[in-house]
Amino acid sequence: MTAPARTQKQRREEAEAALLDAAAELVAEQGLRALTLARVGERAGYSRGLVTHYFGSKQALVERLARAAQSGFVPGLADLPPGPDRLLRLIDGYLAQQTKHERPLNRAFLLLWMEAATSPDLARLFADRTEAFRTDLREDLTAGIAEGTIRPDLPVEETTAAIVAQLRGIAIQLLVTPESLDLPALRVFLTDHWRRALTGGGHGLTR
Amino acid sequence: MTAPARTQKQRREEAEAALLDAAAELVAEQGLRALTLARVGERAGYSRGLVTHYFGSKQALVERLARAAQSGFVPGLADLPPGPDRLLRLIDGYLAQQTKHERPLNRAFLLLWMEAATSPDLARLFADRTEAFRTDLREDLTAGIAEGTIRPDLPVEETTAAIVAQLRGIAIQLLVTPESLDLPALRVFLTDHWRRALTGGGHGLTR
DNA sequence: CTCCATTTGTTGGTCGACTGACAAGTAAGT
DNA sequence: ACTTACTTGTCAGTCGACCAACAAATGGAG
Structure with missing residues (x-):
């Protein structure tokens, strides 16, 4: 196996991104109360155990999600001068x-x-x-x-x-x-x- | 017992008010996720079972609380004419x-x-x-x-x-x-x- | 280049804690 | 007596966390 389909780094990054996406979807749909580790994992196409393995705890997942959610900007404003x-x-x-x-x-x-x-x-x-x-x-x-x-x-x-x-x-x-x-x-x-x-x-x- | 300390109506109304107060406090402090039937009852000074007995279900309690919370008005405006x-x-x-x-x-x-x-x-x-x-x-x-x-x-x-x-x-x-x-x-x-x-x-x- | 020891990705079982609901029981009011 | 206020026991469901196991990838030794 000198040329594996996906390298470990790829696998991890793909999985982590999928988990965060799934978490965002769940929160967007039903709020934090719908965000359970099992649901996140399974919606992302993995098992329920993976979220804990990657993020450590639910609180850590929420914090990661919160940081990711802060990136929302209004597009097309960077070129304009302040005023x-x-x-x-x-x-x-x-x-x-x-x-x-x-x-x-x-x-x-x-x-x-x-x-x-x-x-x-x-x-x-x-x-x-x-x-x-x-x-x-x-x-x-x-x-x-x-x-x-x-x-x-x-x-x-x-x-x-x-x-x-x-x-x-x-x-x-x-x-x-x-x-x-x-x-x-x-x-x-x-x-x-x-x-x-x-x-x-x-x-x-x-x- | 011809002269009981409190009539049944009093007891019920006091208890119900105390339960609603406790529920409001809990929501105010930690949001809906902190509102558990047991906590409401015990904070109000009763047992955990009473809430269900009076309100039927948690959802019914939340609805009652929501209605009660809507009574907040700015005082001293009723006498002013619209304008x-x-x-x-x-x-x-x-x-x-x-x-x-x-x-x-x-x-x-x-x-x-x-x-x-x-x-x-x-x-x-x-x-x-x-x-x-x-x-x-x-x-x-x-x-x-x-x-x-x-x-x-x-x-x-x-x-x-x-x-x-x-x-x-x-x-x-x-x-x-x-x-x-x-x-x-x-x-x-x-x-x-x-x-x-x-x-x-x-x-x-x-x- | 290949084999294998080691690391890393991923799964599913399970435990303890919490929760809402209900039912059976006790006590107080009528 | 009988209704109503109130408590306690309990059950089924859910959740977060941990763990042991398997699978895939990696890297170094031969």
Whole structure:
């Protein structure tokens, strides 16, 4: 056997990825309470014992999953310079992301973040992600203030907190009762709403 | 025994209230996963069997608890007539409520609402409450538009959704990492923010 | 290159703990 | 007496963890 079908490294990585995918799916579908080691293993196409063998414990699996779930970003924003335009596109992009049959990791992120309310371990993990989110917004706001396109008396900290909370609040409401929100209309409304709020007047921001 | 210390009705009602209180405490502390029939009974000062006897099943207990948790209102608003002032006080009052070592029912409400994301039964229960919340806001907005204190082109539906989501998003963030938010500053910011947004200009609403 | 000892991947059995439900029993109120 | 409040015993199911075993891959010695 000089040329085995799959090397050990491959086998391990494939299995580990499959297990994490399965875990994300389960959380996305039914929340943490549906995440049992047996289900993860079997949905991934393996046996129930493998998860423990690789991740050590259920808690370790959840932590790994939580880290993996934090990678969700709004695409197409990296090229934009910080400023109000990027911020508005971030808002719009975030909301747009919630509509498309959300990838499991997207749903899993929100559900795990909610679980963090009653789990200090998770809370610590998610603090970073939230802070990174707010940091991006902070950059946009300070850049806008510096270039004069955002009113200088806008409270930066409070604004970032308000935006993050609003976006996540909408995302959660969409999880609970999707039909109670008109997401396309909300996208239009919120971009316009924040455009007005940042400039301080009723005028458009660009042009 | 012609004069018993407590009548049967009293005993039942006391016990039932104690059980519901205990259930709310448990959910507030650790979420639904900590809500076991045995714990509820024993924390309430009874035996583990009583919960089933009164409520029939765990699901029935959770539903009762969910209904009880929906009674949280911002006090001191009933006397105000619908309009932007009442709306702003509702926002401020809602946020103020999140600071004071939240009564268990307050926390329990949010946590159960989050659980509703992965539990259709709960989702149905909470749809009403959210709708009632939004209805109040709707009344304020339409009244303000009618009396001319709110800009007439404000999209009412989207605004109510945005406010509810924002308030709940903040409340959840406070549950997860309370220290990451400056609540007093947020109260000031948000009332001012919405005052501006409703009028459409940078002017104050009253006076 | 090949064989074999060793490591690593993977499985299924099993144990102890916990949980919800129920039923049979005791005590208190009517 | 009889109903209602309340407790205790118990059962069946589920779960996380550990373990012993088999299978596949690896690497070094001949």
